[in-house]
Amino acid sequence: MHTVNPKYQDKSWDFRTADTKEYTHCFHTYPAMMIPQIARKLLNQYGMEGEWLFDPYCGTGTSLVEASLFGMHSVGCDINPLVRLIATTKLMFIPLDILDSELKKLDKVLFQVEFGTDKVPDAPIPKIPNLDYWFSEEIIKSIAYLLDCINKVEDQAVRNFLTVAFSETVREVSYTRTSTFKLHRIPAEKLENFNPDIFGTFRKKLNRNRQGLAAYLEKRKDVEASICDANTVNGELPMPCPLGGYNLVITSPPYGDSHTTVAYGQFSRLSAEWLGLPNARKIDRLAMGGQNSRETLAGTPVSSAIKKISSIDEKRAREVSAFYIDLEHSISSAVKTLSQRSTICYVVGNRRVKDVTLPTDEFVVFAFGKHGFSHKETIVRNIPNKRMPLKNSPSNVAGQTSTTMHEENIVICQRTD
Numbered sequence: 001m002h003t004v005n006p007k008y009q010d011k012s013w014d015f016r017t018a019d020t021k022e023y024t025h026c027f028h029t030y031p032a033m034m035i036p037q038i039a040r041k042l043l044n045q046y047g048m049e050g051e052w053l054f055d056p057y058c059g060t061g062t063s064l065v066e067a068s069l070f071g072m073h074s075v076g077c078d079i080n081p082l083v084r085l086i087a088t089t090k091l092m093f094i095p096l097d098i099l100d101s102e103l104k105k106l107d108k109v110l111f112q113v114e115f116g117t118d119k120v121p122d123a124p125i126p127k128i129p130n131l132d133y134w135f136s137e138e139i140i141k142s143i144a145y146l147l148d149c150i151n152k153v154e155d156q157a158v159r160n161f162l163t164v165a166f167s168e169t170v171r172e173v174s175y176t177r178t179s180t181f182k183l184h185r186i187p188a189e190k191l192e193n194f195n196p197d198i199f200g201t202f203r204k205k206l207n208r209n210r211q212g213l214a215a216y217l218e219k220r221k222d223v224e225a226s227i228c229d230a231n232t233v234n235g236e237l238p239m240p241c242p243l244g245g246y247n248l249v250i251t252s253p254p255y256g257d258s259h260t261t262v263a264y265g266q267f268s269r270l271s272a273e274w275l276g277l278p279n280a281r282k283i284d285r286l287a288m289g290g291q292n293s294r295e296t297l298a299g300t301p302v303s304s305a306i307k308k309i310s311s312i313d314e315k316r317a318r319e320v321s322a323f324y325i326d327l328e329h330s331i332s333s334a335v336k337t338l339s340q341r342s343t344i345c346y347v348v349g350n351r352r353v354k355d356v357t358l359p360t361d362e363f364v365v366f367a368f369g370k371h372g373f374s375h376k377e378t379i380v381r382n383i384p385n386k387r388m389p390l391k392n393s394p395s396n397v398a399g400q401t402s403t404t405m406h407e408e409n410i411v412i413c414q415r416t417d
């Protein structure tokens with residue numbers, strides 16, 4: 001029997017005016033990033049220097065970067081190889097003198113093609129379907145050349161640093177609309193005048209990231225941090241796992257399946273294809289709730305909501321069930337790695353489907369409750385600055401939208417036995 005303890009709104013968790021791009025948090029945008037201030041505040045309340053933090057859906061590594069600044073060792077997992085690369089790079093020790101000397105060399109080479117008389121030299125172009133649908137011919141040549149220059153850098157940490165700036169640049173110089181995380185091309189009438197400055201964009205990102213890195217290196221503690229590709233939904237466990245288990249989880253799982261909530265895979269696809277990363281077109285199917293389920297969930301806090309959805313649209317109800325079944329599997333795996341006195345902090349959104357609200361926060365309490373965790377509290381915060389779609393289409397009918405993602409819940413449970 002799970003008990004549900006206090007759930008309350010607390011504006012001090014909104015962080016309306018906070019700078020969310022300090023340190024290496026500035027490196028690369030990504031949908032629905034956790035803001036560092038949430039992880040920081042949770043670490044201050046529940047963290048202990050020298051202990052271990054785990055994030056099963058680490059994305060670009062916000063909670064791991066904060067753990068390193070706080071003084072906790074950390075491990076993160078994500079099924080998306082692009083964000084594993086970004087998170088790894090945000091946590092890395094990159095000697096600034098080596099970085100600066102490589103940046104200088106690269107700058108010289110790029111200056112030659114930008115402002116000299118040389119044309120952009122030919123470089124290998126990867127075989128990507130429909131490449132010319134997303135990029136102009138000129139931009140394809142420049143991206144290929146830039147990537148070739150980056151791949152020639154020998155130092156792996158520096159190469160990662162450059163690759164992260166490259167990845168963000170690729171999306172910005174493509175014909176993708178910036179107003180959505182999904183891949184939609186800008187309108188035909190705008191294509192002709194779309195003439196992005198690829199090298200300038202890349203350089204700006206390098207400068208910004210160099211500043212963030214310097215601030216991070218100055219403050220980070222001497223702790224371990226690593227990223228692995230374990231999928232806890234399938235029972236895979238994170239490595240390394242400390243003796244006695246992790247003491248703290250700070251994480252933000254997806255709000256629902258990628259197809260109808262946040263399309264992480266589509267957001268990453270163009271960069272991932274240029275970089276030759278695996279599963280570039282499959283991430284959204286591999287993500288939680290990406291595969292259909294025949295089961296419908298009974299006896300859980302989301303079951304009556306799913307029943308209501310089922311009376312309107314049975315297929316949709318099965319899709320929603322698939323997500324919660326995966327979430328429960330993932331929680332069952334994660335608890336195996338947690339210590340006997342661990343605290344879990346899950347930042348979740350209660351999305352609406354077919355105008356029915358799904359109490360994901362209660363589901364998390366229920367799923368951890370099955371493994372001996374008791375609910376401490378749930379804090380409700382407004383989302384003033386998290387980058388995610390504020391409007392979705394709960395009925396899945398184009399044009400019919402509803403603003404459902406204005407708040408999120410920070411669910412805190414503790415193992416007390």
Ligand SMILES: C[S@@+](CC[C@H](N)C(=O)[O-])C[C@H]1O[C@@H](n2cnc3c(N)ncnc32)[C@H](O)[C@@H]1O
Binds near residue numbers: 057058079254255286
């Ligand atoms: C809300 S985002 C996390 C954002 C992260 N907190 C940040 O600040 O960047 C959720 C992440 O879960 C990942 N994901 C989805 N299904 C997963 C699974 N089965 N195992 C691990 N990660 C998964 C997605 O790829 C996405 O990066």
